[in-house]
Amino acid sequence: MNVTEPTANMSINTMEQPRVKRQIKAKSKERARELLRMMMLIRRFEERTYQEYTRPGQRIGGFCHLYSGQEAVAVGISAVFQKGKDYLITAYRDHGHSLALGMDPKAAMAEMFGRATGCSKGKGGSMHFFEVENGNLGGHGIVGSQIPLGTGAAFALKYKGIPGCCFTLFGDGAINQGVHNEALNLASLWRLPVVFIVENNKVAMGTQVERASAERELERRGSGYNMPYRAFDGNDLDEVIEVVGDAAERARKGEGPTYLVANTYRFRGHSMSDAMKYRSKEELERARLRDPIILYEQRLLQQGIITTRDSEEMESEVRQIVDEAVKFADTSPHPEPEELYTDILSEKYPLHK
Amino acid sequence: MPEIQFREALRQAMVEEMERDETVFLMGEEVGEYNGAYKVSEGMLARFGPKRIIDTPISEAGFCGLGIGAAMCGLRPIVEFMSWSFSWVAIDQLVNNAANVRYMSGGQFRVPIVFRGGNGIAHQLGATHSHRMDAVYSRIPGLIVVAPSNPYDAKGLLKTSIRCDDPVIFLESEMMLNDRGEVPAEEYTLPLGVADVKRTGSDVTIISWSKCMKYALKAAEMLEAEDIDAEVIDLRTLRPLDEQTISQSIRKTHRCVIVDEDWPYCGMGAGILEKVYQHCFDDLDAPVKRVCSEDVPSPYNHYLELQMQPNPEKVVAAVKEVCYR
Known part of the structure; x- marks a missing residue:
């Protein structure tokens, strides 16, 4: 990939309608259907999470950040993710990435219910999903804090001579943290196999990009580190697969990191308590026209890869999966009281070694 | 028994553990080409090469986080702070990531990493460079904090710290690096958690x-x-x-x-x-x-x-x- 000229930071008003006729980048038609289904699953999972969080007798606690609207980013990455070699790390809006990498929706929902059957045994919550066997290095709660960790995972790959890469994700808010600068510099200085991906959903909690970043073309925040940088349409699954796939290949070949800005939009608030007074109804309506799931579904329909009936079946499948996940979470036990004291240290002390 | 300096005891511990385990490496400011700001790592670059003795930019939060990520993925980093006073700018990485990631993931990750360097008041370095971090880190569940007082203990404790699967805060003192003490030529380790x-x-x-x-x-x-x-x-x-x-x-x-x-x-x-x-x-x-x-x-x-x-x-x-x- 060549260093691209900076392009205008696409706002939701200026983003073009995606090309319906675009070539499908999934490896097969079957894979394309799976990717669509995964995006539907994530959406259904998130919308159900919203219902469970807000219903009386709330069973999901703490802070909870929904991924609705950004599905194409996580699912596009999962299409190029090489399990067993690659890693992914992200921030607290982590449900979509975890599901896309293969987390059982039951373990994910149970974690939010704080149950012993959750992916982190009920000790992490919504913001801290981890799954080591899938290369999922977690959701991280402190904005930007995971950027050096992802860089370190890439360092470990290079050190061990494994041709993998670490997809290191963060939001547009995180680019203003100090460690963003430190990690980008280290990654490029040591040519580490990192793919940095800014999920630019245009607003850090309630602060729009233009009120937080002096440089509005966010991909340029990746300049000055001697690595390629570019922005792309994060709502177009095929574009995600293409752009992120190229950067991953580059990393795996030892050519170093790439800085990518996925322009996207979140349909829900920052977290559950967010009334979204900072954006208009019209803006949201316009954004809905670029719903990544509808865009991909239309493309697959028009190219004859799915029928309307396939699509309806998928919808009903994911609904059932999510229903079962909620049932599973709700009937799972809370952690035993002694679990408070486990999983803190790996060793027993006094330690003789 | 040979008598060696405190800094040599630290170096011997790191060298022996690096020879024993390929996944151990040393990273920090001036640890390589400069041979260590306080000469603790003197000669180690020549011995192990730049893959394992790694000079970092002045980016404490960045390279601490990088070390933690590497430890989560199977390496055993030793991260040298030129001064523990500089760890204030990296404290989120040490506390939120090194100490918490195992618990937050329900025990899925180990974080075998040693952070080491000079702690406390040295000689006329003023308020910013004289911090005692003992209590700052000792109050954090998920961390191990070690503070040796002599070369013999330093070597034995550092070797065990490097082998330990938990994150270890290893507090030295610039004022002790020239201290001499007897250290046996044959290999030994000392237990963590024992006074x-x-x-x-x-x-x-x-x-x-x-x-x-x-x-x-x-x-x-x-x-x-x-x-x-x-x-x-x-x-x-x-x-x-x-x-x-x-x-x-x-x-x-x-x-x-x-x-x-x-x-x-x-x-x-x-x-x-x-x-x-x-x-x-x-x-x-x-x-x-x-x-x-x-x-x-x-x-x-x-x-x-x-x-x-x-x-x-x-x-x-x-x-x-x-x-x-």
């Missing part, structure tokens, strides 16, 4: 660690002349604390003085004092006294800096007070 009674006595228990152990031992010598027989405990590990060794000693002596160079309020000594009262309140014949630094920022002026810190005379005075002498 060492450096001098036995029957009249009073002096608890200390790291640099202040010298003041405690010197004070014990001075107290002999006053016919006070002091027992001196070197904690060696601050977290987890060896409460048993402390309790056993106080049940024998019934009097206790805690010596450290941290600040008095919420300092490391305060945490230890709470444990002493918890376990030994009824065994004590006098309230415990603490000798610590004055409650002020570290000054530049040499004499003020000395005035701020503990010294043997202050320890002697405190011991006499708890002995009602």
